[in-house]
Amino acid sequence: MPELPEVELTRRRLERDLAGRRIERVEVRTPKLRLPIPGELAIALPGRTIRSVERRGKYLLFDCEGGWLIIHLGMTGFLHFLPEPALPGKHDHLDIVFMGGPVLRFHDPRKFGTVLWTMADPLSHPLLARIGPEPLIAGFDGDYLFRMSRSRRVAVKLLIMNSEIVAGVGNIYANEALFRAGIRPDRPSSSLTLPECGRLAAAIREVLQESINQGSTFRVAEESAAYHPLDFAVYGRGRGSCSLCNGALEEIRLGNRSTVFCPRCQV
Numbered sequence: 001m002p003e004l005p006e007v008e009l010t011r012r013r014l015e016r017d018l019a020g021r022r023i024e025r026v027e028v029r030t031p032k033l034r035l036p037i038p039g040e041l042a043i044a045l046p047g048r049t050i051r052s053v054e055r056r057g058k059y060l061l062f063d064c065e066g067g068w069l070i071i072h073l074g075m076t077g078f079l080h081f082l083p084e085p086a087l088p089g090k091h092d093h094l095d096i097v098f099m100g101g102p103v104l105r106f107h108d109p110r111k112f113g114t115v116l117w118t119m120a121d122p123l124s125h126p127l128l129a130r131i132g133p134e135p136l137i138a139g140f141d142g143d144y145l146f147r148m149s150r151s152r153r154v155a156v157k158l159l160i161m162n163s164e165i166v167a168g169v170g171n172i173y174a175n176e177a178l179f180r181a182g183i184r185p186d187r188p189s190s191s192l193t194l195p196e197c198g199r200l201a202a203a204i205r206e207v208l209q210e211s212i213n214q215g216s217t218f219r220v221a222e223e224s225a226a227y228h229p230l231d232f233a234v235y236g237r238g239r240g241s242c243s244l245c246n247g248a249l250e251e252i253r254l255g256n257r258s259t260v261f262c263p264r265c266q267v
Contacts, residue, residue: 001075004135004168005211007058008080014060014104015053017081019100022049023064030093033108034074036092038117044097045069045117057131057167058098061122068122074112080105080147132166135204140166149189149197156192157185158255161206169204171257173211175235185259186252201256234260 001011025040038044044067051063060079062069071079082103088095090125094115106113118125133140148165149156157178158168169177178185180203188214193202233243239249242262251260 001172002058002077003074003170003172004058005173007060007073007168008055008212009215010073011053011055011060014062014079014081017102018050018062018098018104019052020049021102023047024099025097027097028093029095030111032094033111033113034072035113035114035116037115041069041115041117056123056128057134057163058170059122059128067117067119070105070114070116070118070122070125070128071126071162072114074108074110074114076110077106077108077113080107080184128139130165132162132163134167135169135201135208140201142194142201144187144195145201146192146194149192152189154189155186156183156189156200157259159189160200161255161257166204168207171259172232172235173204173207175260176207176232179180179261180207181235182266184263185261187256198257222238234262237258 024047028037028041031037031039045064048064048067051065054061054063058072060071060073062071070076073079080103080118082105083100085097086102088105089107091109092105092107093111096104098104106115114127116125116127122128133144145166146158147246149159152159157163157174160177161171161174175185177200181196181199183192183200189217233248237249238258238260240249241247242249242265244265245262247264248261251264253259
């Protein structure tokens with residue numbers, strides 16, 4: 001699944017390609033992904049100009065002159081910008097065609113993505129209203145994380161993957177941040193000290209920002225989607241050795257997700 005860095009890079013790419021373009025028509029080939037695609041898109045979008053592309057957590061928000069198109073990529077979704085029209089493939093479910101011919105195409109092999117439309121404040125939409133603070137802003141810090149962890153026995157990795165606690169931290173970067181902070185992923189959240197929360201909040205910001213800066217990518221072919229990962233310290237390295245102590249990494253399951261850590265460097 002694309003995580004926050006991939007969604008942020010997608011946002012930047014699409015804003016560069018789409019800002020100022022006027023929509024000519026909408027072609028919906030699949031009426032339902034994770035949720036039904038709003039039937040009013042074909043009427044509501046033509047004639048509107050995309051002013052900007054914003055992000056909230058892992059949701060992309062397209063400002064369409066008084067209305068908002070909201071897209072979540074799901075597990076395998078990808079938004080292609082095509083300078084010229086091209087024949088759609090099997091998993092190309094939605095086209096937004098702009099004046100002059102360019103197309104924004106939503107490709108999603110597993111159909112777990114979401115397309116929404118609202119004329120209201122998009123941040124008040126039920127799917128976005130309860131999302132926690134963005135991890136890259138000043139409001140997300142050790143003090144905040146310490147307050148949120150006090151009464152929670154859930155494993156700390158699951159805490160930071162809870163979008164109501166912090167926006168957009170998925171499995172990959174939760175593993176990496178906990179390793180960098182020296183904290184075992186299966187520790188009860190309430191056992192964290194204030195200094196540990198400070199280290200963890202800083203580590204989350206660092207690994208996300210570094211991935212954005214280095215251009216973490218998410219590629220999609222007709223039948224599959226896969227990461228082209230950066231050099232992760234622990235994610236996907238369950239049979240490897242620790243880059244700090246050279247000991248064997250361990251792999252467990254938390255929340256039905258693969259979780260890799262170093263039992264010596266993370267306590």
